[in-house]
Amino acid sequence: MKIIEGSITAPKGFKAAGVHCGIKKKKKDLAIIYCEVPANAAAVFTSNKVKAASILVSQDAIRKGSKIQAIVANSGSANACTGKKGIEDVKETVEFTAKEFGIQKNSVLVASTGKIGMSLPMDKIKQGIKKVVSMLDSNGSSDAALAILTTDKIKKEIAVEIKIDGVPVRIGGIAKGSGMIYPNMATMLCFLTTDILIDRNALKSALKTSVDSSFNLITVDGDRSTNDMVAVLANGLAGNEKVYRNSSAYRIFQQVLSYVCTFLAKMMVKDAEGATKFIEVKVAGAASFAEAKIAAFSIANSNLVKTAMYGEDPNWGRIVSAVGNAPIKLNPNKIDVFFSGIPVVCNNAPVSGGRERAKRLLSNNEIVIFVDLGIGKGKCSVWTSDLTPGYVKINAAYT
Amino acid sequence: MKIIEGSITAPKGFKAAGVHCGIKKKKKDLAIIYCEVPANAAAVFTSNKVKAASILVSQDAIRKGSKIQAIVANSGSANACTGKKGIEDVKETVEFTAKEFGIQKNSVLVASTGKIGMSLPMDKIKQGIKKVVSMLDSNGSSDAALAILTTDKIKKEIAVEIKIDGVPVRIGGIAKGSGMIYPNMATMLCFLTTDILIDRNALKSALKTSVDSSFNLITVDGDRSTNDMVAVLANGLAGNEKVYRNSSAYRIFQQVLSYVCTFLAKMMVKDAEGATKFIEVKVAGAASFAEAKIAAFSIANSNLVKTAMYGEDPNWGRIVSAVGNAPIKLNPNKIDVFFSGIPVVCNNAPVSGGRERAKRLLSNNEIVIFVDLGIGKGKCSVWTSDLTPGYVKINAAYT
Numbered sequence: 001m002k003i004i005e006g007s008i009t010a011p012k013g014f015k016a017a018g019v020h021c022g023i024k025k026k027k028k029d030l031a032i033i034y035c036e037v038p039a040n041a042a043a044v045f046t047s048n049k050v051k052a053a054s055i056l057v058s059q060d061a062i063r064k065g066s067k068i069q070a071i072v073a074n075s076g077s078a079n080a081c082t083g084k085k086g087i088e089d090v091k092e093t094v095e096f097t098a099k100e101f102g103i104q105k106n107s108v109l110v111a112s113t114g115k116i117g118m119s120l121p122m123d124k125i126k127q128g129i130k131k132v133v134s135m136l137d138s139n140g141s142s143d144a145a146l147a148i149l150t151t152d153k154i155k156k157e158i159a160v161e162i163k164i165d166g167v168p169v170r171i172g173g174i175a176k177g178s179g180m181i182y183p184n185m186a187t188m189l190c191f192l193t194t195d196i197l198i199d200r201n202a203l204k205s206a207l208k209t210s211v212d213s214s215f216n217l218i219t220v221d222g223d224r225s226t227n228d229m230v231a232v233l234a235n236g237l238a239g240n241e242k243v244y245r246n247s248s249a250y251r252i253f254q255q256v257l258s259y260v261c262t263f264l265a266k267m268m269v270k271d272a273e274g275a276t277k278f279i280e281v282k283v284a285g286a287a288s289f290a291e292a293k294i295a296a297f298s299i300a301n302s303n304l305v306k307t308a309m310y311g312e313d314p315n316w317g318r319i320v321s322a323v324g325n326a327p328i329k330l331n332p333n334k335i336d337v338f339f340s341g342i343p344v345v346c347n348n349a350p351v352s353g354g355r356e357r358a359k360r361l362l363s364n365n366e367i368v369i370f371v372d373l374g375i376g377k378g379k380c381s382v383w384t385s386d387l388t389p390g391y392v393k394i395n396a397a398y399t
Numbered sequence: 400m401k402i403i404e405g406s407i408t409a410p411k412g413f414k415a416a417g418v419h420c421g422i423k424k425k426k427k428d429l430a431i432i433y434c435e436v437p438a439n440a441a442a443v444f445t446s447n448k449v450k451a452a453s454i455l456v457s458q459d460a461i462r463k464g465s466k467i468q469a470i471v472a473n474s475g476s477a478n479a480c481t482g483k484k485g486i487e488d489v490k491e492t493v494e495f496t497a498k499e500f501g502i503q504k505n506s507v508l509v510a511s512t513g514k515i516g517m518s519l520p521m522d523k524i525k526q527g528i529k530k531v532v533s534m535l536d537s538n539g540s541s542d543a544a545l546a547i548l549t550t551d552k553i554k555k556e557i558a559v560e561i562k563i564d565g566v567p568v569r570i571g572g573i574a575k576g577s578g579m580i581y582p583n584m585a586t587m588l589c590f591l592t593t594d595i596l597i598d599r600n601a602l603k604s605a606l607k608t609s610v611d612s613s614f615n616l617i618t619v620d621g622d623r624s625t626n627d628m629v630a631v632l633a634n635g636l637a638g639n640e641k642v643y644r645n646s647s648a649y650r651i652f653q654q655v656l657s658y659v660c661t662f663l664a665k666m667m668v669k670d671a672e673g674a675t676k677f678i679e680v681k682v683a684g685a686a687s688f689a690e691a692k693i694a695a696f697s698i699a700n701s702n703l704v705k706t707a708m709y710g711e712d713p714n715w716g717r718i719v720s721a722v723g724n725a726p727i728k729l730n731p732n733k734i735d736v737f738f739s740g741i742p743v744v745c746n747n748a749p750v751s752g753g754r755e756r757a758k759r760l761l762s763n764n765e766i767v768i769f770v771d772l773g774i775g776k777g778k779c780s781v782w783t784s785d786l787t788p789g790y791v792k793i794n795a796a797y798t
Binding site for chain 1: 477715729747
């Protein structure tokens with residue numbers, strides 16, 4: 001596997017562009033990803049019961065198994081909680097885009113991110129779509145990556161190339177964070193493109209596995225949004241033999257897709273609102289993977305743990321307390337805690353001098369909290385950021 | 400019912416004192432509540448699976464039905480995650496206190512709050528106990544209320560008098576917050592005294608009902624501590640006829656005990672770490688009380704909602720999103736939202752001009768968020784605070 005340039009336009013047949021259409025004051029706010037041919041598509045959507053209009057419409061298209069040729073994504077307005085008009089606006093966006101490209105209506109996905117309760121300014125969106133269509137090219141991935149950002153500070157993109165039975169196959173992706181982030185698809189926007197020829201069910205399965213081991217293992221603030229979506233388009237232009245599930249080619253593709261998703265997921269956490277630290281929370285010795293994950297998220301979602309990490313304070317008591325609050329099997333007397341490899345708690349009692357040794361390592365930008373529950377073989381790692389005055393400032397002044 | 404002075408020493412037969420024994424640098428850190436006669440006792444303890452040594456020992460005394468004559472409470476050290484030594488230190492505290500007073504060993508409760516992982520300095524504790532014992536009097540309640548505080552800014556105390564069958568009966572209470580606060584007994588320390596003559600099972604039942612409708616409805620940061628305890632001592636000196644469950648006297652006592660607990664619970668939220676706003680989150684129209692409570696806590700524990708309230712930003716999208724994340728029955732299209740009486744969302748769509756009207760009211764110190772789910776008759780109110788740079792600052796620099 002090698003990392004290459006071009007993110008979503010690196011795979012054959014994909015073009016992209018991003019422009020400022022006027023939803024935001026100045027920054028780019030409208031992106032289109034276009035594929036020369038209809039592509040197999042799979043997607044996962046927010047688990048929030050309050051879903052944005054774009055989610056409801058796009059979910060419907062994916063459910064029906066439509067091949068997809070274009071994704072229209074805007075930032076600045078979430079078009080959530082906008083009633084019937086919200087749905088009509090998405091449908092109008094789909095129809096307008098299909099007409100502009102001369103493609104099927106059911107081959108367009110729409111995604112939105114931004115303020116809730118604000119309707120899409122349809123005149124601006126339509127003018128924007130015309131403009132993007134005229135600018136689409138195979139160097140437009142960076143502009144598209146920029147146009148989907150909200151409070152993100154950096155754009156998030158990657159592309160990789162692998163060989164499937166000797167044939168080069170490419171996967172590209174762009175994503176946006178960076179608040180209201182918590183697993184269960186429900187985390188953010190991510191668009192993936194690939195030129196692999198792959199069976200639709202295999203694509204769906206590979207996406208689900210990849211999302212479970214990447215986006216579903218990150219948290220910024222424990223809040224799942226109304227708008228989040230990860231979609232992958234596979235257009236089959238690479239020329240490989242068609243890939244089905246349970247083949248070695250499938251396993252290679254799935255692992256590389258997981259790599260791409262994990263890369264983008266970690267980038268989101270690193271760019272989380274107000275974050276100064278990237279924190280990996282590893283839990284081992286749990287009764288099962290599921291229980292390790294619950295314990296890891298109980299730590300990663302604790303404001304008290306996250307503020308302590310901001311303060312570079314090796315306050316392991318808050319970690320042990322967060323574990324004790326998790327609804328899992330636990331023997332308190334078997335808990336061990338390490339900060340970036342330094343033992344601070346052994347069998348639920350302090351390790352002499354551990355706090356002082358750990359304190360020095362907490363000034364690093366990347367911290368590993370490792371908790372061994374000592375009762376089983378379940379383990380899981382999740383990723384989060386610290387909780388800072390910057391996070392409060394950004395979120396106190398958002399609208 | 401009338402509110403009177405003296406908090407925990409207002410009921411007949413109770414004395415209290417609080418001193419600085421040296422766990423903290425300067426502030427008072429050791430309190431004793433003493434009762435002239437052995438009192439019926441009931442208590443609820445943290446639901447965190449990692450429990451402090453004091454919780455394990457005191458829980459055992461309550462479980463055995465021991466009558467209680469003294470409560471020793473220290474602040475500054477939680478004596479949690481301190482291994483066998485932690486348990487031995489609590490037992491030594493119990494024995495030393497019993498000997499000083501010449502009372503039964505099984506009539507002493509111990510409570511601790513403060514840093515996790517720090518053992519009790521037993522020499523200082525013993526000297527402190529001697530000192531407190533010599534100072535006990537019926538005016539010592541304020542000193543005791545001060546000595547149990549940690550990051551609290553104000554002491555929390557109250558006393559009330561009611562008549563039970565014409566006989567004056569008094570109830571007093573002191574409490575401490577103010578971080579690591581979330582329901583399920585698991586919230587803080589609270590000590591209640593009363594001179595009512597009451598059956599032990601009735602006392603237990605009244606306490607449980609009162610805690611469920613007060614301390615279990617508040618949240619500051621969604622974290623339950625290792626140390627929290629609410630205990631009530633009833634010494635029977637008021638001279639009333641003994642009260643049993645399912646009597647009108649019981650119902651009066653229970654309601655007043657709830658009043659006292661709710662007063663102290665709200666005081667905790669108002670004094671929450673870094674808080675600038677007191678927020679009541681009311682949910683109605685849920686399928687049941689239990690589902691209303693889940694929805695209310697989903698809102699009250701959302702960092703995004705809490706930062707918006709700090710910023711006086713009527714960002715109702717975050718409220719709707721938090722409701723959508725709650726694992727409850729929901730029809731998104733029926734959600735209404737009000738800020739302090741001003742409608743901002745009706746049937747999941749914005750109310751024209753609502754945001755502007757609500758914005759003006761959010762500069763108040765007290766805010767009511769009301770959400771009507773529109774599908775049933777379940778309702779519940781919970782109380783929380785805003786999330787501020789002050790909270791982050793306090794918790795980044797705690798140890």
